[in-house]
Amino acid sequence: MSDLINQTAPETGETTRMNMIQAINSAMDVVMARDPDVVVMGEDVGYFGGVFRATAGLQKKYGKTRVFDTPITECGIIGVAVGMGAYGLRPVPEIQFADYIYPALDQLVSEAARLRYRSAGEFTAPITVRSPFGGGIFGGQTHSQSPEGIFTHVSGIKTVIPATPYDAKGLLIAAIEDNDPVLFFEPKRIYNGPFNGHWDRPAENWSKHPGGEVPTGYYKIPLGKAATVRAGEAVTILCYGTMVHVCAAVVADMGVDAEIIDLRTLIPLDIEAIEASVKKTGRCMIVHEATRTAGFGAELSALVQERCFYHLEAPIARVTGFDTPYPHSLEWAYFPGPVRIGQALKNLLKDA
Amino acid sequence: MAVPPEGHSRANLAPLQLHVPEPKFRPGDAVDFASVEVPPAGAQRRPDTAAPADSFHELAYTLVRVLDEEGRAVGPWDPKLSPDRLRRMLRHMVLLRAFDERMFRAQRQGKTSFYMKALGEEAVAVAAAHALDYEDMCFPSYRQQGLLIARDWPLVDMMNQIYSNSADRLGGKQLPIMYSAKEAGFFSISGNLTTQYPQAVGWAMASAAKGDTRIAAVWCGEGSTAEGDFHSACTFAAVYRAPVVMNVVNNQWAISSFSGFAGAEATTFAARAIGYGIAGLRVDGNDALAVYAATQWAAERARTNQGATLIEHFTYRTEGHSTSDDPTQYRSAGEPTAWPLGDPIRRLKDHLIALGEWDEKRHADQDREVAEEVRAAQKAAEANGILGHGLHQPLDSLFDGVFEEMPWHLREQRQQMLDEEQASGRPWARK
Numbered sequence: 001m002s003d004l005i006n007q008t009a010p011e012t013g014e015t016t017r018m019n020m021i022q023a024i025n026s027a028m029d030v031v032m033a034r035d036p037d038v039v040v041m042g043e044d045v046g047y048f049g050g051v052f053r054a055t056a057g058l059q060k061k062y063g064k065t066r067v068f069d070t071p072i073t074e075c076g077i078i079g080v081a082v083g084m085g086a087y088g089l090r091p092v093p094e095i096q097f098a099d100y101i102y103p104a105l106d107q108l109v110s111e112a113a114r115l116r117y118r119s120a121g122e123f124t125a126p127i128t129v130r131s132p133f134g135g136g137i138f139g140g141q142t143h144s145q146s147p148e149g150i151f152t153h154v155s156g157i158k159t160v161i162p163a164t165p166y167d168a169k170g171l172l173i174a175a176i177e178d179n180d181p182v183l184f185f186e187p188k189r190i191y192n193g194p195f196n197g198h199w200d201r202p203a204e205n206w207s208k209h210p211g212g213e214v215p216t217g218y219y220k221i222p223l224g225k226a227a228t229v230r231a232g233e234a235v236t237i238l239c240y241g242t243m244v245h246v247c248a249a250v251v252a253d254m255g256v257d258a259e260i261i262d263l264r265t266l267i268p269l270d271i272e273a274i275e276a277s278v279k280k281t282g283r284c285m286i287v288h289e290a291t292r293t294a295g296f297g298a299e300l301s302a303l304v305q306e307r308c309f310y311h312l313e314a315p316i317a318r319v320t321g322f323d324t325p326y327p328h329s330l331e332w333a334y335f336p337g338p339v340r341i342g343q344a345l346k347n348l349l350k351d352a
Numbered sequence: 353m354a355v356p357p358e359g360h361s362r363a364n365l366a367p368l369q370l371h372v373p374e375p376k377f378r379p380g381d382a383v384d385f386a387s388v389e390v391p392p393a394g395a396q397r398r399p400d401t402a403a404p405a406d407s408f409h410e411l412a413y414t415l416v417r418v419l420d421e422e423g424r425a426v427g428p429w430d431p432k433l434s435p436d437r438l439r440r441m442l443r444h445m446v447l448l449r450a451f452d453e454r455m456f457r458a459q460r461q462g463k464t465s466f467y468m469k470a471l472g473e474e475a476v477a478v479a480a481a482h483a484l485d486y487e488d489m490c491f492p493s494y495r496q497q498g499l500l501i502a503r504d505w506p507l508v509d510m511m512n513q514i515y516s517n518s519a520d521r522l523g524g525k526q527l528p529i530m531y532s533a534k535e536a537g538f539f540s541i542s543g544n545l546t547t548q549y550p551q552a553v554g555w556a557m558a559s560a561a562k563g564d565t566r567i568a569a570v571w572c573g574e575g576s577t578a579e580g581d582f583h584s585a586c587t588f589a590a591v592y593r594a595p596v597v598m599n600v601v602n603n604q605w606a607i608s609s610f611s612g613f614a615g616a617e618a619t620t621f622a623a624r625a626i627g628y629g630i631a632g633l634r635v636d637g638n639d640a641l642a643v644y645a646a647t648q649w650a651a652e653r654a655r656t657n658q659g660a661t662l663i664e665h666f667t668y669r670t671e672g673h674s675t676s677d678d679p680t681q682y683r684s685a686g687e688p689t690a691w692p693l694g695d696p697i698r699r700l701k702d703h704l705i706a707l708g709e710w711d712e713k714r715h716a717d718q719d720r721e722v723a724e725e726v727r728a729a730q731k732a733a734e735a736n737g738i739l740g741h742g743l744h745q746p747l748d749s750l751f752d753g754v755f756e757e758m759p760w761h762l763r764e765q766r767q768q769m770l771d772e773e774q775a776s777g778r779p780w781a782r783k
């Protein structure tokens with residue numbers, strides 16, 4: 001992936017190699033050190049440090065009243081976080097898998113997302129819900145889903161999805177400091193390394209990727225700003241999370257001069273970056289792992305059509321997971337991998 | 353604008369403190385379970401099954417126990433089972449342990465993605481299955497594979513599911529151990545916690561509404577009693593006097609969270625029943641006869657329209673939560689051996705020996721037979737394939753079962769996938 005540009009070379013200060021888990025851990029560490037009102041809560045996040053180790057060491061450092069295990073009730077975790085936020089804290093609840101977020105839907109959709117609106121700003125819910133999401137780990141139906149489209153449909157919640165350790169840390173700090181509720185979905189397939197979509201090849205780690213070089217201190221990546229992962233002229237690829245790396249690998253393999261945009265934040269969306277790129281390339285492919293119908297790709301497609309119609313030289317292409325539950329054994333037939341993306345790209349460029 | 357009343361200063365008040373539970377032992381700590389109260393076997397009264405739920409509240413705060421330290425069955429809860437029944441229960445528990453051991457190892461060998469053992473909790477599911485009618489409907493959580501074993505469901509079938517292979521009845525669609533076996537009265541397991549609780553109540557309500565005679569039974573862990581679904585289920589069960597046996601398997605640990613994070617510092621899980629006005633029992637979960645007796649009693653209540661019973665099975669999760677966690681990272685390694693209620697298999701075996709209906713040699717012979725049975729089943733299952741090695745299901749089966757009839761968009765996506773297969777060079781065939 002040597003042709004990745006703008007994987008945001010660190011700005012200032014000391015840096016070190018981190019995988020995405022370490023970067024997320026570092027983000028919480030840095031913010032907790034600066035702001036005594038930041039609290040971390042969730043199932044197994046305390047002594048154990050989280051089932052993916054994202055909160056390792058935090059309880060020891062900041063104590064049990066700031067980093068604590070919770071009962072197994074996602075509805076309760078988010079409801080309590082909203083209440084702590086109403087008090088004036090800045091809770092960072094973890095939902096252990098995004099597949100388990102649904103019991104919290106009412107607290108997220110009807111409460112956190114609307115508290116500012118319905119109280120005329122008297123109360124807000126400055127919470128950041130961290131949750132691992134996505135498949136490619138043989139997690140079956142209940143450890144693989146990508147439910148971001150459910151939440152982007154709700155007004156009042158921000159949705160953030162990082163694709164590198166560097167972005168994960170900067171975006172998470174920005175999310176925690178944001179005064180609105182933020183859903184921070186972590187693509188668990190790339191916790192330990194970027195993934196090119198070829199499941200039958202050896203796994204990579206973050207040690208050689210530019211996005212694995214992470215400042216040890218405080219920095220923010222503003223919410224609502226996309227990253228141009230690769231500049232190009234032939235086609236714009238809109239993607240986020242794991243798919244950023246799969247797309248980059250496909251583009252490199254095919255030798256296509258694509259412009260790859262990592263959205264990083266779905267709500268608010270960096271529409272300027274999208275519009276400028278599609279108007280330049282005249283072609284647009286949208287890639288996400290989530291199911292297709294009424295997914296976030298549908299919104300992206302509508303926006304591009306509305307704003308770039310007269311610049312388009314081909315129909316907008318959507319590449320997604322299929323509209324089925326995430327299967328266990330046929331995981332790689334479900335996953336939008338290099339073949340699906342490659343075929344769509346070829347098709348999109350056939351008259352170019 | 354509201355103003356604080358005069359003369360009221362917060363400065364004089366003591367600061368509040370947030371209580372965050374902490375388990376007694378962490379890695380490296382010496383374990384002493386002296387604080388776990390273990391009442392003598394046979395000490396608890398057995399109310400008439402027609403007694404009102406509020407007339408035996410004390411049974412929610414103690415432990416119903418039958419097997420004493422000498423392996424005798426004592427007291428009013430002794431179900432007085434035949435030696436044959438006892439031997440069959442023992443064999444099922446031994447078989448469950450051997451099955452778990454074998455499949456755990458298969459996961460470690462990379463033959464599947466995931467496994468969960470019931471080590472130390474074998475009595476909970478096995479004895480319950482023996483006490484229920486075969487036709488009663490079970491809504492298990494992911495650690496009640498003992499129900500299938502005790503209902504003599506073929507091991508090969510279970511293993512096929514674990515391997516997601518070509519003979520997997522669930523077509524490779526579901527995570528290993530999330531069985532579904534309608535024929536055995538075993539509801540499809542969800543990975544989501546406690547969702548089965550209100551479903552079991554609904555099944556039981558339907559059975560009652562239809563004038564059926566079958567009852568439902570449901571299981572969850574103590575940790576997941578925190579989920580809202582548990583409380584919805586209790587409310588419905590109380591309101592409609594649903595014929596359901598609700599089991600809470602209190603094995604002390606929910607991954608790394610001890611039972612205190614579900615409320616065990618303040619009360620028992622059986623006592624949840626009292627607030628809802630349903631019958632509550634707290635049972636020694638490592639005592640197969642106590643589990644049997646409690647289940648039989650609760651089933652009798654359900655069958656005679658006395659309504660639901662909540663049974664807390666007090667036991668210990670000897671292994672990690674699943675193959676995905678290492679329990680030595682969060683609890684003392686001394687806990688499993690120090691657990692005061694002993695090993696459920698050894699206790700039932702000692703009882704049979706005390707009765708003169710069993711001996712060490714027969715037990716050792718049975719261990720060998722069972723190990724051979726499991727080994728043979730594994731061989732047969734692996735002949736149908738193991739996860740990740742080759743394509744075990746037709747690719748287009750991915751789209752089966754989303755709806756009864758496939759809408760156009762899925763037919764289109766199915767065609768797209770088949771085209772991809774052509775173009776892919778079939779990478780799964782290479783492994």
